[in-house]
Amino acid sequence: MEIITRRGARTMDQAEFDELRSRYASTLVDLGTGDGAWPRRFAREHDNVLAIGIDSDRKALQEAAKMAERKPARGGAPNALYVAASAETLPPELHSIADWITIYFPWAALLRLILSGDEQIADILDALSAPRARFSIVLNAEAVPDGFEQPDPASVRKSLKAPLETAGFRVTRAEWLASEQAPPTTWGGRLVKGSGRAMVALDAQR
């Protein structure tokens, strides 16, 4: 698969990835990670977790990798990894590896898949999830693509019901989030600083 380091893109093959994973007790996968701040932060707080950020935006991932490859005393995290891929075409190396999948403040294609309850969500979860995986999403309810209604907890639960069931997940929480509950991502920080825009959170468990 294509990983992004501070020097640019390179290939990490299955054997190298297996060796890397074997050093950690569990794996977080953050889809649509953007600048990758959340997996880096999680990796720093949990040194027994491999935290993987995935995005199709290679430029953003290179900035993420630059931060992660700093010395730990300067904000780095040797247990953070950045993979260039789109959610719809995930590399086979990532099959069944994720104990926790997060999607925070998605936009564009990823947001449309969620709001429409597209069956591709089932494929994505099926591809990434370990047997007892957890799945968490947080949406900015006020940034909606053309042609979609503003989501609320009930509508997100309803649209994801079928793909979640197909992938073997059950919903454990669907609710509005107060701004102080925003996940610690860059976009979460922007929204909190903004005008108290509404966030919808959904959690599910396999």
Ligand SMILES: C[S@@+](CC[C@H](N)C(=O)[O-])C[C@H]1O[C@@H](n2cnc3c(N)ncnc32)[C@H](O)[C@@H]1O
């Ligand atoms: C608003 S940013 C949020 C970034 C980060 N999660 C945060 O909260 O700061 C949305 C990200 O989703 C990514 N994205 C959108 N569609 C995607 C897709 N189909 N596959 C992978 N990444 C996608 C974009 O490249 C962008 O980095």
